[in-house]
Amino acid sequence: MNEKNFYDRLRPLTFEEYPGQDKVCEHLKIYTQAALLRDKPLDHCLLHGPPGLGKTTLAGIIAQALNMPLRSTSGAIIEKVSDIVGILVNLEPGTILFIDEIHRVPRNVEEILYLAMEDYIVDVMVGQGLSARNMRMDLVPFTLIGATTQPSRLSAPLRDRFGIVEHLEYYNAQSLDLIIQRNSLLLGMEISSDASHLLSHRSRGTPRIANSLLKRIMDFALVKDKKRIDISIVEEALLAMEIDHYGLSKKDRMILQTIENRFKGGPVGIDSLAATLNEEPSTLEDIYEPYLIFSGYLQRTSRGRMLSDLGKSVLENR
Ligand SMILES: Nc1ncnc2c1ncn2[C@@H]1O[C@H](COP(=O)(O)OP(=O)(O)O)[C@@H](O)[C@H]1O
Ligand SMILES: [Mg+2]
Incomplete structure (x- = not known):
């Protein structure tokens, strides 16, 4: 199983499959339900917090909850105004447009986004020199979900256009324990409760780290011909990966x-x-x-x- 398939299989598709971030989920459930009841697009939404805590996953869950198409891109690959305009004019009504690492979009792209977010329009200059003129295009209603590890790097006007702003925090061990147990089962291997308890305390509060450690631990279990992940195999694997008592790498x-x-x-x-x-x-x-x-x-x-x-x-x- 390659890395992408591995993580795709573990990615929760609904709020029910997503333990932790209780406040954030509580808010988003209400906002998505309200949007459905009003039959209006969800407000633009900014998700910020450290890497690996589930921002991308939440964008998918929101799209699923609204039963709307998801279009994903990243601030790292949107370089020119034409890149973002090309995406915006081709959206289907109600699309969830997910821009990962949104703090990386260039300033002139941010400017396109302001107007698109506020009024569902884009203004672009076409032609050159004396024949240059402004062209305005109408967009379909859509919802922008931006994700960032560095919200302070967004310009104030862009930040202000997000009606919903949610901060993701590190997970407590109980939530990580649930995630680890669920994922072991999804991957077809049982894990003892002391083993998942230990792993939940060594994963730095981060589901992505829990998942990647679990993947390595499963390699150990396979090679040692264990049918089930027990605490000794977790200890052995963590030692081999040089993860210390505090979960530090x-x-x-x-x-x-x-x-x-x-x-x-x-x-x-x-x-x-x-x-x-x-x-x-x-x-x-x-x-x-x-x-x-x-x-x-x-x-x-x-x-x-x-x-x-x-x-x-x-x-x-x-
Ligand atoms: N609450 C959660 N429950 C279960 N798995 C989660 C949760 N949050 C994140 N994950 C998993 O952790 C990994 C990283 O999540 P991701 O959404 O890519 O994080 P981010 O976008 O914040 O960097 C993914 O494999 C995802 O399935
Ligand atoms: Mg992400």
Whole structure:
């Protein structure tokens, strides 16, 4: 099974199959029901939060709940005005247009989006020089769902045009436990409750991480000829993957260690830290830092990143 098939099989299609994010789901269920009752498109919706928590999944669930087509794209591949106009003018009425990484759309594309979101129209310039003129096109009603790990990078006018703004938080262990048990069954392998309990505490509050660890654990189980995932196989696999007692990966620990050893515990600016670790600053900020900050190992101050006392204790005991 390739990576894509694996994750597609595990992707929940309804709110019922999506544990956790209770507040967000409660809101979205009401808003989708209201939209159905009014027979009007759902308000534009911005989902923000760290990677792997279920933003893309929710966009699919919303489309399913409204029984509307889903059109997905990403801010990373929309480069020109013509890219977004091409998408907008071809939407079917009521489509859920999902733009992942929406903070990455260029400014001139954002400007097209404002008007499209507000009035379902696009204004484009056609022709060149003296014959250039403005052409206005009507769009069908649609709902934009934007997802981002960095809402502060959206311009204020774009942010203001989302009627619904929801923040996704890291999952608690109980919700992850449910997800792990369900997914083991979907993949045709039973998991003992102490095994899924352990894994739920080592997945950094993130379903995507729980799923990818589960996939590796299943490889271990297969090779060791186990019919069922028990706690010993989880422990063995986590050890082999260098996931520590706190669920931190080698890279997470390297970040904490670098601040401690090279920068005397900080504060250190993100650019110097990234350069020392040979990473892009945005990778540190988007992928690694959010969980380290959420868990209290790392602090973000006006002078840079600092290791907390808790972070120091993580380095001492593993
Ligand atoms: N609440 C949830 N219940 C079950 N699986 C989830 C949940 N949230 C996310 N997942 C799974 O985690 C993975 C990452 O989710 P995704 O929606 O791609 O995250 P994001 O878009 O926020 O980065 C997917 O495989 C998805 O099926
Ligand atoms: Mg996503």
